[in-house]
Amino acid sequence: MNFVLSSEQLEVSTVAAKVLGQLVPFARLRELADAAEAGESALAIDEETWRHCAELGWFGLGIPASRGGVGCGPIEEVLLFVELGRHLAPGPFASTVIATWVASASGHHDLAAQFMDGSRRAGLVVDEFLVDAEPGGLVVQFEGMSCALCEVGALEQVPSVDASVRLARRDVRAVVARVDDPLLAGRAQLLISAMELGIAHAVLDMSVEYAKFRTQFDKPIGTFQAVKHRCADMAMRVHAARAQTLFAGYHVESRTPDAPFQAAAAKVTATRAAKLNTADNVQNHGAIGFTVEHDAGLFARRAHILEFALGGERVAGPTLLEPDRHRFETLPPPVAEWFDVAATR
Amino acid sequence: MSGEGQTDLRVFREEIRTWLEENNPGTPPPLDTVEMREWSSEWQRRQFDSGWAGIDWPVEYEGRGLSFLEQIVWFEEYVQSGLPVGHSCFVVALAHAGPTLIARGSDEQKATYLPPILRGETPWCQGFSEPGSGSDLASLTTRAEIDGDMLVVNGQKVWTSYAHLADFQELLVRTDPAAPKHKGITWVICDMRTPGIDVRPIRTIDGGAHFSEIFYEDVRIPIANVVDEINQGWSVAMSTLAIERGPAALDYQLGTLRDIDALVELAKQRQLLKNDELAARLSAVRAEGAALRSMTYLSVAEAKSGAAPSAMTTAVRTFWGELQHKVGRLAIDVLGSDSLELGTWSAYWLTQFSAGIAGGTKDIQKNIIGERALGLPR
Numbered sequence A: 001m002n003f004v005l006s007s008e009q010l011e012v013s014t015v016a017a018k019v020l021g022q023l024v025p026f027a028r029l030r031e032l033a034d035a036a037e038a039g040e041s042a043l044a045i046d047e048e049t050w051r052h053c054a055e056l057g058w059f060g061l062g063i064p065a066s067r068g069g070v071g072c073g074p075i076e077e078v079l080l081f082v083e084l085g086r087h088l089a090p091g092p093f094a095s096t097v098i099a100t101w102v103a104s105a106s107g108h109h110d111l112a113a114q115f116m117d118g119s120r121r122a123g124l125v126v127d128e129f130l131v132d133a134e135p136g137g138l139v140v141q142f143e144g145m146s147c148a149l150c151e152v153g154a155l156e157q158v159p160s161v162d163a164s165v166r167l168a169r170r171d172v173r174a175v176v177a178r179v180d181d182p183l184l185a186g187r188a189q190l191l192i193s194a195m196e197l198g199i200a201h202a203v204l205d206m207s208v209e210y211a212k213f214r215t216q217f218d219k220p221i222g223t224f225q226a227v228k229h230r231c232a233d234m235a236m237r238v239h240a241a242r243a244q245t246l247f248a249g250y251h252v253e254s255r256t257p258d259a260p261f262q263a264a265a266a267k268v269t270a271t272r273a274a275k276l277n278t279a280d281n282v283q284n285h286g287a288i289g290f291t292v293e294h295d296a297g298l299f300a301r302r303a304h305i306l307e308f309a310l311g312g313e314r315v316a317g318p319t320l321l322e323p324d325r326h327r328f329e330t331l332p333p334p335v336a337e338w339f340d341v342a343a344t345r
Numbered sequence B: 001m002s003g004e005g006q007t008d009l010r011v012f013r014e015e016i017r018t019w020l021e022e023n024n025p026g027t028p029p030p031l032d033t034v035e036m037r038e039w040s041s042e043w044q045r046r047q048f049d050s051g052w053a054g055i056d057w058p059v060e061y062e063g064r065g066l067s068f069l070e071q072i073v074w075f076e077e078y079v080q081s082g083l084p085v086g087h088s089c090f091v092v093a094l095a096h097a098g099p100t101l102i103a104r105g106s107d108e109q110k111a112t113y114l115p116p117i118l119r120g121e122t123p124w125c126q127g128f129s130e131p132g133s134g135s136d137l138a139s140l141t142t143r144a145e146i147d148g149d150m151l152v153v154n155g156q157k158v159w160t161s162y163a164h165l166a167d168f169q170e171l172l173v174r175t176d177p178a179a180p181k182h183k184g185i186t187w188v189i190c191d192m193r194t195p196g197i198d199v200r201p202i203r204t205i206d207g208g209a210h211f212s213e214i215f216y217e218d219v220r221i222p223i224a225n226v227v228d229e230i231n232q233g234w235s236v237a238m239s240t241l242a243i244e245r246g247p248a249a250l251d252y253q254l255g256t257l258r259d260i261d262a263l264v265e266l267a268k269q270r271q272l273l274k275n276d277e278l279a280a281r282l283s284a285v286r287a288e289g290a291a292l293r294s295m296t297y298l299s300v301a302e303a304k305s306g307a308a309p310s311a312m313t314t315a316v317r318t319f320w321g322e323l324q325h326k327v328g329r330l331a332i333d334v335l336g337s338d339s340l341e342l343g344t345w346s347a348y349w350l351t352q353f354s355a356g357i358a359g360g361t362k363d364i365q366k367n368i369i370g371e372r373a374l375g376l377p378r
């Protein structure tokens, strides 16, 4: 379905995939995680890599050019975050991007500039935890329609299911900036959905490749319908999450009344895709998939963290159940345009 | 031409809404009986007379010649209006017989068969499946022998939806038994009133009788009715199935979203959203309903842009089938023991069992996804 994306948009994916493959290959991810487990580093990602990402404009991608950003929209953000998810990029990417929005929209332009140039990061409040928070740093906290940027108090680290994600007990102090915007939570959900989509897609590719290569009973295991159908299920989930995340991106971009519903639907669809696909992927690999050396576990663990980011399905649920009915009448203009372009025949 | 923000499309939507309000037939369609045909014909004719039939069909065949976007807006408003979706014996004619002819028929066939479909005169049915050939459709054995400029057909079809109400049939026959199985099949237009055709309705699990078995004894069909060439029928059938498994069912799919809305409403009335498990399942089907629509719009846009149909189009249909299974089961759980009484939702639950079978079973669809979209070995 790439035809609906412009070549400039696709370029975001291509560049991100290339850069992430070089900067944080899985071997590097494992080094960073080991350093954290050994208590050698408080950071999820090294400064140099982070600055490099900042230079590429990733933290100001969706900030208007007039305010020092790159001037792209939710679709480009989604495309970037799909790659961040697929590469399991360590570090507070989503929360820093959200923090940039909040700082910028609330007039804290110096702070926004620091996020954009890579000299500052922000972690995320997830219920009773702080994810990838840093000593003396800032965290992003959602409360209903409002999103605040808060100072971190004492940082008491706890072991994390995913060692490449830093987890600490929640201790949040003064609010530094706040924005009330019903669309902000939706736009933030899309970043998480995009990462989950990237994960769901990566493990689909991993399973398909393995199913073609691994032989048992003198046949590739992909010939067995149990495996083939599991892969087909994985592909369907990816297809659904991808369509919904993009579609919701167009709604958020066009600020349609339906945008919060569509974004919540993206979060639920992508969360399910990531959690079910990462589990199926372990199964498709047999015992090797159960080992720490294998990457299957890295994906399952990261999917688990993301499932709860921004409240997960429990928070998305009420938004989905609230309206009396699905709304059809607001087709976002870009979607209407595809049909137009397509319809000239 | 127009984004939703621009006035002409909004005006178009308003026009449809007003028209549907003023022309709503009022009575629900009688199911499966000859009265159903009258109801469907009359309703189709009324749409045609006001310019709402074949919105994206070519003008030369009496369609409106508009884009698929306008067609979608029609489907959306139709579903939104609460009119029954899918209870029409024109479904085959409109959803895939017509589009197959548009794609593969001769000019004469198009001129002969397309306008009467839009005018509500000729329901169609699909004679593909046979007792021995379901998933393995290409093994079909209904035989057609060439006799001058006629085909003479003998054999049997089964599960043919609305055969008892249809005037024409998309019929697959074997014209060359010696050729490899995919190479000896012909797709022919069969007039259901031809002598030698015996249609016997079969009752279904949900109390209906919308499909039939059909026996053919020396049924004579003009060779001029062959679509494309003799022995090229498999490729024509693949066009039919691509349409049937693709955008054809958009109104039905949107209908599933409406069913989900009704179920959420019911759960709210029964104060069941307090139940975490039910609330989670309901929000999941709502999310999947939204995703279904997004997937469909993407694949429709893709198909209309001329991109090669992707095997993932099949995924949309399979995803939809599984969604219907979930909605059916969820309805039972929302109703609890009230579902013991045969009513709308218990009938819905019974009907959804077909969602993983009709149009190709979900197992076959997953084989297709695995082999064609993912490239897994056979």
Ligand SMILES: Cc1cc2nc3c(=O)[nH]c(=O)nc-3n(C[C@H](O)[C@H](O)[C@H](O)COP(=O)(O)OP(=O)(O)OC[C@H]3O[C@@H](n4cnc5c(N)ncnc54)[C@H](O)[C@@H]3O)c2cc1C
Pocket (backbone or CB within 6 Å): A225, B125, B126, B127, B128, B129, B130, B133, B134, B135, B136, B158, B159, B160, B161, B162, B211, B354, B357, B358, B359, B360, B361, B362, B363, B364, B367
């Ligand atoms: C409501 C309804 C309406 C229908 N309307 C029409 C119609 O209008 N016209 C028409 O031509 N047909 C129609 N059909 C028939 C439909 O296309 C067939 O039922 C379908 O293709 C399956 O064929 P079968 O019923 O013979 O099942 P089988 O092919 O016998 O399948 C039985 C079981 O075996 C599984 N199976 C078979 N082969 C494989 C395989 N290779 N891998 C994995 N599993 C496999 C199937 O998934 C299924 O679970 C209709 C069916 C229904 C339920």
